[in-house]
Amino acid sequence: MAETGNDKQQFSGEKIKVVSFRLGTEEYGVDIAQAQEVIRMVEITHVPRAPRFMEGVINLRGQLIPIIDLRTRFGMPRVEKTKSSRIVVTDIGSKRVGIIVDSVSEVIDIPIENIEDAPEMIAGIGTEYIQGVGKVADRLIIMLDLTMVITTDERRDLELLDSQLTAST
Amino acid sequence: MADEVFDRSEFIAYFRDESEELLQQIDADLLRLEEFVQTGTPEPEIVNSLFRALHTVKGSSGMLGFVDVQTLAHKLENLCDLLRKDRMPLSEGSVDILFAGRDFLTDLVESAVNQTPAPHGLDDYMGRLDQFAGIYEETSQVIEGKTGSEMDFDAASGQSDVSADQIAAFEAEIERLLAEAGGARPPAASEPAVAAAIAAPEPGAVAPVANVVAAAAARRDEKAKDAKDGSKRAAGQTIRVDIERLDTLLNLVGELVINRTRISDIASTLSRLTNDKAVAAPQALIGPLAKELANSAASLARTSNEIQESIMKVRMVPIGQVFDRFPRLVRDVAKARGKEVQLDISGAETDLDKTIVDEVGEPLMHLLRNCVDHGIESPDVREARGKKRTGTIALNAFHEGNQIIIEVSDDGNGIDLERVRARGIKQGLIGADDKLSDRELIELIFTPGFSTAETVSDVSGRGVGMDVVKKNITRLKGVFDVDSVAGAGTKFTIKLPLTLAIIQALLVRVVDELYAIPLDSVIESQRVELPDVRTVHGNEVITLRGQVVPLLRIADFFELGGARDPEKVMIVIVGLQGRQVGLVVDGFQGEQEIVIKPLSVVVGRIPGISGATILGNGQISLIIDVHSLVSEAYAGGDVARAEYSGV
Amino acid sequence: MSKRVLIVDDAVVMRMMIKGILSKNGFEVVGEAQNGVEAVDKYKQLTPDLVTMDMVMPEMDGITAVRQIIAHDPNAKIIMCTSMGQQALVVEAIQAGAKSFITKPFQPPKILETIDKVLV
Structure with a gap:
């Protein structure tokens, strides 16, 4: 995406702080500015007829927060939640959304110049979700564009419908 | 800077x-x-x-x-x-x-x-x-x-x-005038102001x-544009609050804080007592603490109730905020249609919830346009009919119990029922031989697309009909009614709840979640033995006091799975504009006052769900939107339709 | 101790802005008034060290308010907030006892400078 390039220029020579987490075998990261807090799994209230990747809503100190299962969102196989499963509560624009990840690793600094544009495909995730790939030592951290993760445009809904139809036949 | x-x-x-x-x-x-x-x-x-x-x-x-x-x-x-x-x-x-x-x-x-x-x-x-x-x-x-x-x-x-130069020149001009006027003013003022003017940085x-800010914001906006759709009203809404109402709240919060301290005192005393091996915690010590705790709890309950009420009041604004724009509207429409109309407004100070005030403007505007356009006759016609040349439209608001009533009435033509009938026949809504009561004829004007106007005027035409008004009012959990006397005038009545934020609800269990059903649409709850449930065209119905009531299984509608009880069904009978539907649930959990919280924009609009609430134990319960649930179920053929057409 | 200021303006945006500038610079805004009548009442009640006074307001205009405040407290320190084109009124206000004036649209440094000079 064009924005990735711009961002890089703007921050050239700087580092960004990233909250890194695991999903399957890959390591992902979101800008710490977007991550509000990381919480343990809590009871999630299922919302019927919501988009499939919408796991439900939780009560976070009196506020209702919708929860997205990133695995479902990325079309990865669902797994049972474990003790290390976490919810990363993020602020995307004016929306507060929690995303379920397999585990949260740490907060790391990634020098801007070490972030490269996303390659075509990563583990089957569409590039639209990916802002770039950050290299730290020998690790590759996939930087997510959370705005895309929560966007439910028509095309996406159609894809969703498709997958549901496929699933039910 | x-x-x-x-x-x-x-x-x-x-x-x-x-x-x-x-x-x-x-x-x-x-x-x-x-x-x-x-x-x-x-x-x-x-x-x-x-x-x-x-x-x-x-x-x-x-x-x-x-x-x-x-x-x-x-x-x-x-x-x-x-x-x-x-x-x-x-x-x-x-x-x-x-x-x-x-x-x-x-x-x-x-x-x-x-x-x-x-x-x-x-x-x-x-x-x-x-x-x-x-x-x-x-x-x-x-x-x-x-x-x-x-x-x-x-x-x-x-x-x-x-520019700073212009301001400086303006201020110098004042100095000159002051000097001319002569020492009638205190001397301290002149130099500083001028000095400041000349020193003013960055012209x-x-x-x-x-x-620059605007340009940056514009860029941001472009990025956020797609996400913003539909949330225009939600962003940055403000409300002006009477300072007294805020003071009341502040006092109440003060009481909460005092209570918090009391409760933590009791807690620490209790933990001291349990940890202190020397004290065997005799009844004499625990008794007073228990009493103290009970008092605190009672006071907490009272304070939180009052806070709830106060917050409701903070959300209340006078409906005049909407009324204020109508005189102009009526003037413009009347002028455009060559009519003379006087608008009498009363009850503008009547309070109701801000969200409802925001939503009710549109339907009211449509009704007023309709009154000017179709109700009030032209001055000549009025004169010929022995009426005053200037027609009157009255807009009136008042409280009645837990509701606000808004009336829009005119002294015009009234609804021409013969014309409604002719139109209805022409549009295929009724048969030429159908015998309809006046009431039923009036109901016809709520049918989507119905209009008695010969030509679509630019005033009330444009395809927005009474059906839309009725829909908007229903969405606000209100009731919309029309009365009309041929030749003498029409009266529209809107009844709305004062607030949408807190409601009484019946909590029900469906599979393993709790759902809240707004009590205002609940008629009764029933336990029915399975043999009493019959099927009509594959859909379940029961007979209740001689009336056939179609059933809708919430678990099926929401695709929740779960096993059916082989012996009985638990049914909540809900009423929708005089029609009844039985919602099948797995258990009743009692009535409770709940605070409605909207589901996030991220979740989107979900048919059958209007929001959610957080229960006393922190658990979330989804609120069932009875209206959309039932209409969706009908549309999907999930419910017996046979009995739905009767009024 | 920080100086206590009463802000008088019928426009909420103006009040907010002046309040923002002043409170960020160590002044204590003790009250706000939306018109001349309120201004006079609040002056008596709050006895602020300084008043910023708009000229054009409903109920009672700024100049009348200046007159009434000065009648109550000849040492009142009042700064008029004026628009260009109001020179005659500014002169009248200063003759009525206002100490100085600032011209809209305000430049924050200039407001502070004018206030400092008046409070000396």
Whole structure:
């Protein structure tokens, strides 16, 4: 995406702080500015007829927060939640959304110049979700564009419908 | 440097609210002003009030760097000044140009706040305004003997790119005038002001900063545009609150804090007692603590109830906020249709929830247009019928129990039932031989697409019909009704709940979640043995006091799975406009007052769910939207339709 | 101790802005008034060290308010907030006892400078 390039220029020579987490075998990261807090799994209230990747809503100190299962969102196989499963509560624009990840690793600094544009495909995730790939030592951290993760445009809904139809036949 | 001090975004919200109020006021003033056109001289207070409102808009927009708003407000203020000083006569022309100016100003404020392009035709209008004012300004300057520099300042104050030089010159001019007037004032003032004026840094700093901010915001907006759709109203909503109501809340919160301290005291005493091996915690010690705790709990309950009530009151605003724009609307529509109409408003001070106030404007506007357009007859016809030439529309609001009633009535034609029947037959809604009661004929006008108007007028036409009004009111959990007497008039009645935020609900269990059903739509709950459930065309029904009630299994509708009880069904009978449907649940959990929280925009609109609430134990319960649940179920053929058509 | 200021303006945006500038610079805004009548009442009640006074307001204009405040307290320190084109009114206000004036649209440094000079 064009924005990735711009961002890089703007921050050239700087580092960004990233909250890194695991999903399957890959390591992902979101800008710490977007991550509000990381919480343990809590009871999630299922919302019927919501988009499939919408796991439900939780009560976070009196506020209702919708929860997205990133695995479902990325079309990865669902797994049972474990003790290390976490919810990363993020602020995307004016929306507060929690995303379920397999585990949260740490907060790391990634020098801007070490972030490269996303390659075509990563583990089957569409590039639209990916802002770039950050290299730290020998690790590759996939930087997510959370705005895309929560966007439910028509095309996406159609894809969703498709997958549901496929699933039910 | 200006940007450090001004957080513009915060001010913009205030600016929008304030301008909205002032524009309403300007509208009201102009309407009053218009009444004086015949005499040519208006009541001075009206013109002064207009002048002040425009002056305030000018000042505030100037501070925020909204050049267009400032310029137009200045020009209009000028025109009022001419009127005020009797340099320009009050005529239909001058009132019309002020009305048009007020409309442009409204659009400009909108476009300044939302950073959209200026309204179409603005330049034309500004030109017209200049020309109009020019005629009188010249004579005014001759009469007042203004100097060249004064005229420059007058002109400059309407622009936002006023330079520091211009301000300095203006201030120097004041110094000169003060010196001329001679030592009648305290000496301390002159030097500082001038010195400050000359030392003023960064000529014209405000405007460039504003531009940069605007450009940055525009970029942001582009990015966020797709996400923003539909959430326009939700963002940045503000409400003006009576300070007394806030004080009450603050006091209540104070009580909460006191209680918190009491409770933690008790807790720490208790833990000391349990940890202290020496004390065997005899009844004598624990007894008083238990009593203390009970008192605290009672006080907590009382305080939280009061806080809840107070917060509700904070959300309440007078419905006059919506009514205020109607005189103008009625005037414009009446003028366009060649009718004479008087609008009588009462009960503008009646309070109701802010969200409802925001939503009810649209339907009311449509009803009023309808009254002018279809209700009130033309002056000649009225005269021929022995009525006053000027028709009257009454808009009335009042509280009745837990509801607010809004009535819109006119003394016009009434609904022509024969015409409704003819139209209904023509549109295939009823058969030519159908015998319908007056009531049923009136019901016809709520059918989507129905209109008795021969031609679609630009006023109430445009495909927005009574059905839409009814739908909007129903969405607000309100009731909409029409009464009409042929030849004598029509009365629309809207009944709305005072608030949508807190409701009584019946909690039910479906599979393993709790759902809340708003109590206002619940008629009763029933336990029915399975043999009493029959099937009609594959859909389940029960017979209740001789009436056949279709069943809707919530678990099936929401695709929740779960096993069916082989022996009985638990049913909540809900009523929808006189029709009954039985919602099948797995258990009843009692009634409770709940606070409605909207589901996030991220979740989107979900048929059958209107929001969620957090229960006392922190658990979330989804709130069932009975209306959409049932209509969706009918649309999907999930429910027996047979009994649904009867009223 | 920080100086206590009463802000008088019928425009909420103006009040917010002046308040923002002043409170960020060590002044204590003790009250706000929307018109001349309120201004006079609040002056008596709050006895602020300084008043910023708009000229054009409903109920009672700024100049009348200046007169009434000065009648109550001849040492009142009032700064007028004016727009360009109001020179005659500014002169009138200062003759009525206002100490100085600032011109809209305001420049924050200039407001502070004017206030400092008046409070000396």
